[in-house]
Amino acid sequence: MSEAVVQRLREHFGEKILESSSFRGDEEVTVDKASYAEVIRFLRDDPETAMDLFGDLTAVDWPEREGPRFDVVVFLRSIEKRHRIRVRVRVADGESVPTLTDIYAGANWAERECFDMFGIRFDGHPDLRRILLYDEFEGHPLRKDYPIDRAQPLVEYREVSDIEKLPPFGIEQGQPFARVDWEARLAGRNKQVSPSLGVHQGQRRMLSDSEIARAERERLKRETPAADAEGSSDGAK
Amino acid sequence: MGEMTLSQGGEGFFTTRFDELLRWARRYSLFQYPFSTACCAMEFFGTASPKYDIARFGAEAPRFSPRQSDVLWVVGTISQRQGPVLKRIYEQMADPKWVIAFGTCASCGGFYDNYATIPGIDKVIPTDVYIPGCPPRPEAVLDGLMLLMKKIETGDREPRVVPPREIPQLAQLRYGRDADKPEGAK
Amino acid sequence: MEPLDEILETTNDLLELPAEPMRLVMGPSHPAMHGTIRMVLDLKGEEILDVDVQPGYLHRGFEKSCERGTWQQVFPYTDRLNYVSPILNNIGYALAVEKLCEIEVPIRGQYYRVVLGELARIADHLVSNGAASMEVGAFTPLLWLLKAREWVFDVLEAETGARVTHSFGRIGGMAMPPTPNFKENVRAILPKVLETVQEVEDLLVPNRIFMDRTQGVGGISKERALQYGLTGPCLRAAGVPYDVRKDNPYLVYDRFEFEVPIGEDGDAWDRFSVRLEEIRQSARIIEQALEQMPDSGPVSVDDPRVMLPEKNEVYTTIEATIAHFKLVMEGFKPPPGEVYSFTEAGNGELGFYIISDGSGTPYRVRVRPPCFYNLHACREMLIGGNIADIIPTFGTINMIGGECDR
Ligand code: SF4
Secondary structure (H helix, E strand, O other), X not given: OOHHHHHHHHHHHHHHEXXXXXXXXXXXXXXXXXXXXXXXXXXXXXXXXXXXXXXXXXXXEOOOOOOOOEEEEEEEEOOOOOOEEEEEEEEXXXXXXXXXXXXXXXXXXXXXXXXXXXXXXXXXXXXXXXXXXXXXXXXXXXXXXXXXXXXXXXXXXXXXXXXXXXXXXXXXXXXXXXXXXXXXXXXXOOOOOOOOOOOOOOOOOOOOXXXXXXXXXXXXXXXXXXXXXHHHHHHHO | OHHHHHOOOOHHHHHHHHHHHHHHHHHHOOOEEEXXXXXXXXXXXXXXXXXXXXXXXXXXXXXXXXXXXXXXXXXXXXXXXXXXXXXXXXXHOOOOOEEEEEHHHHHHOOOOOOOOEOOOHHHOOOOOEEEOOOOXXXXXXXXXXXXXXXXXXXXXXXXXXXXXXXXXXXXXHOOOOHHHOOOOOO | OOHHXXXXXXXXXXXXXXXXXEEEEEOOOOOOOOOOOEEEEEXXXXXXXXXXXXXXXXXXXXXXXXXXXXXXXXHHHHHOOOOOOHHHHHHHHHHHHHHHHOOOXXXXXXHHHHHHHHHHHHHHHHHHXXXXXXXXXXXXXXXXXXXXXXXXXXXXXXXXXXXXXXXOEEOOEEOOOOOOOHHXXXXXXXXXXXXXXXXXXXXXXXXXXXXXXXXXXXXXXXXXXXXXXXXXXXXXXXXXXXXXXXXXXXXXXXXXXXXXXXXXXXXXHHHHHHHHHHHHHHXXXXXXXXXXXXXXXXXXXXXXXOOOOOHHHHHHOHHHHHHXXXXXXXXXXXXXXXXXXXXXXXXXXEEEEEEEOOOOOOOEEEEEOHHHHHHHOHHHHHOOOEHHHHHHHHHHHOOOXXXXXX
């Protein structure tokens, strides 16, 4: 259904459409950066394409690829013609892309999010701030080289020693595992962390939760016999 | 109020008994501040809904100002961005105050083990009761509330986890799947 | 004359409030807003001159978290996107991966998905309408609608084992076949739910206060709505009959008769009414689906590369044990490629843009969050209105933090 759109774009823009592909019924065109905004505007205004609904705008990071690192991807849909298209433009790290805010109002937040998550700048955007994260955040989390567990707290954590947590939520809680170690992979070492050895920081939880809970209940029973007597009668009800 | 009449006695006697009276009164009139952020709020609604009816425990009245409330329910994930907000709300509450961590995310970060979330609110504020579950069932929430009440009554400030509840009758309620039928595949 | 009146009379003009813009910050923890969000308002008296809506307080790194597990392990995260109707997200994600792998779910499974999905949609609209009415001061409807939601939850719990976060979808089907009395259970609750909805409608729709608070409040025109990428009930309230279930039927939605309710001005009242009507249409779909749904047959594809083998086989045969082990430890591997698949979720078009590099871990999972875009248009809806209009506008947009901020 959407081949007509691709056809129409090819007719109109010729060389400026770098690539087009169709996979599982999704049509996609890759355009060069200079004509990107023009193509989108054409898609909206041309009566044959009539893309009136702004679908989505996002980016993908390909750090291992030769050439520009990021893809900015725009999804458009026509309500009336019932077709849709995906437009892709390649951007190198540090480069900026023309904004779409004057074509689709909805692009405003989408571009802000894209900037927030990938650090891609949009030329002419009226208000390019972070949107999901906070201003103090450094780096862009959806880049592949941003380690998933690097948190940047805004408040100081309390001293660990005065967190008297009980075992189910012990100090070493959580299951920090990453199947793909991107840092190592980008440095050219050790492509994939074996999931069965897994868990490259070590599986910290040994007992199953219920076992811990049982051990905990027993400990409670030993320590506070009075409180527990009531607790167990609750449970039996 | 036996305590009140008895409290005409010696001075030391008065204070201890009065303490107890106060605790007893606090226990049954908890004003809550629901700091609901995420999915757990659905079960918080559920607990307040007619079926589970948290009002039976005298803890139904939400105060939408932290200054007027006794219990802070932290319902849902606290992201790093929300940390300062949470801390400020806690500091605005007047003593005595209690904090309930509702759900796994509030207790330990849950499976959002990444750059965006705080691994448990106790990294930021002291917490009294943890209710595990993602989200906890309303029954567990009520258990947590009762646990808090017990703690208030005994004056115990140790953090406590709501223990799992074993309901033998539940086994009878399990539904059979039609995998048992000859026709049914997986 | 009282002294105060005297002062008032003589200094009347001095008591005028200053007219220059006043800055007011609402949120991030405001009692009348479900979800945490911050609004910075520039006010002239009661009138809103400008508003800066700041989402992001519930950013939990959904997209990053998806990149470190297997494809199957994304399901629990999708549950917590739009946590009012988790099954719809499960199905949306499952359909995306199935599109990538060209898997077709057996017909019974498709009906099962439709029925569970529509039940979830009913629960979604019940909650969002209830919350919206509570926020404008009508508490009773909330309690009634929550009562109805409990019935829906009872059925969902019997089917999936969980009340809210089901994680019931699987790539290539559902986790379990329907329970033996699935159809009776659903048929038993539908009339009760519809009756409650009717009661709520009788209570609210002729209510003058409710009308005044919502009619003509927070409106948006068709063209602007499309520009902003609004979808779902918010777009339909503005008069565009766009519903993915009709326009791009997925699963078996082309076999049902149902209507797409639309509004006129896109105001809070229209959004509220569209949701009420959609509950009825969902009930219609469920009734038809239950009629047509076969009573036996598989609900999941019979493909050992995709679905886990039966438990009793895992324990008795070595092939099944190995298959189980491989699937759990390495994950299942879709072919490399990228697809965008979209479904109609509670708040609008929920799209999943997934990229596979051929390994057992997703390369990228992007979700198109409908209420992110719905909320974006909020600024335009609010400017020119009064402070009091914020609550009904925001309430009927139905911003769900998990989905908006991910
Ligand atoms: S514990 Fe689970 S349900 Fe509760 S907020 Fe966290 S993810 Fe959501």
